[in-house]
Amino acid sequence: MRRTAFSQLSWRVVAGLLTVGSAVLVSFGVGLATQGVLATTSSLVAALSVLTGAGFTHAVAFTVARRPVGSGTNLRGAVAASTATSLVLGIVVAVAGSNVLPTMPVLWWGVAVALPFFQVGQFGLGLQQGLGSSRGYVTVLIAAPVMTFAVAVIAAVTGVRSEGATLWAWPLLVMPPIAQATIVAWQWRQLPHDGPDSLRMLISYTARIYPSAVAHFLSFRLDLLLVSALVGATPAGIYSLALSGVDAVARIGQTAATVLFRQFSDQDVARAASVARRAALLTALLGGLAGFVLAMGVVIGGRTRGPEVQQLGVLLVILSVAGAAICAWTVLASYLAATNRLGASTRVNFTLLGLSVVIYLWLIPVIGVYGGAIGTSVGLLVAAVLGYWEVARASRPRLTSPTATLLRNPFGK
Secondary structure, three states: OHHHHHHHHHHHHHHHHHHHHHHHHHHHHOOHHHHHHHHHHHHHHHHHHHHHHHHHHHHHHHHHHHOOOOOHHHHHHHHHHHHHHHHHHHHHHHHHHHHHOOOOOOOHHHHHHHHHHHHHHHHHHHHHHHHOOHHHHHHHHHHHHHHHHHHHHHHHHHOOOOOOOOOOHHHHHHHHHHHHHHHHHHHHHOOOOOOOOOOHHHHHHHHHHHHHHHHHHHHHHHHHHHHHHHOOHHHHHHHHHHHHHHHHHHHHHHHHHHHHHHHHHHOOHHHHHHHHHHHHHHHHHHHHHHHHHHHHHHHHHOOOOOHHHHHHHHHHHHHHHHHHHHHHHHHHHHHHHHOOOHHHHHHHHHHHHHHHHHHHHHHHHHHOHHHHHHHHHHHHHHHHHHHHHHHHHHOOOOOOOHHHHHHHOOOOO
């Protein structure tokens, strides 16, 4: 277990470094405006992916964890349905966005092209998490950052720095999800399919986790979309660099959540909850420390490198709280998902979304990018605290009948 966790964390760190390196290369080699457009469009693609397939993606992990063989037919059906839906939605969004919001820094037709491939990649991650395959998960995970970095290097070497957005945003947006989807398509061919199972569990789990997944994602990426829409592409580029730092730190919690998912499913409830709480505290400590060290490095190194780098350092200091909190909440949410306690995840994520949106709308128009950082850090910190309480609450034995539980809490225990 420790060896698997260390190996996956190492690869996640590599992926995070590649992501950060790509953002830096694009920002300073091509231009902050290009990075702002790329980051905003990528966030929109990820948001639409959540809207059209997040529930199914989590359901893949849940279903495969309980029956690794024999589920292939239904899972392939879920992938096909969700990917087709995302294709239609991408085209609709591209048509509507290019006509209604033509000045927003988004590659609207890039959304339509990238979204179906991005969706397949997310399903691939869910499959490998459910199988408990560290090697398969890492292969899918690393494909997109490697492709992004390769394109970013070419753009920085051959491109010309511009104050406006350049055409390099297109290959940077589209090529990574295509590379990831290609690998996933090969992996899906290896999944056994002995015949269709009942779809009831898959659909039930999907329906119950969908609101929680949507709320969680929007709370963590709505800030970038609002910064881009309210402040502009260049500030969004700086803010996206800061979020890349948070994303790199968050991989500590993601590693623990992925590695422990099967263990959470198989262990005794009370014991699994204890493991989840300890892992959440440890990853929060490591994540907060890593985020603070990264922020101090940028602050100290950016004293003589202009206001943009100094602003980035301040953002990273604020977001170091978010880095610690998201590590903890990711582990706790993994326990709740693995033990089918989706009602608790929904409560926490909707609280997170509501609180974050209020702070975003209040502070971003007043203090710009700093308002987004404050809203994200405060919201995720509250989510981590509530998640810790929900896991402790879930581990306590209950003396309620199945009927009473269903009527009183229809979204899960």
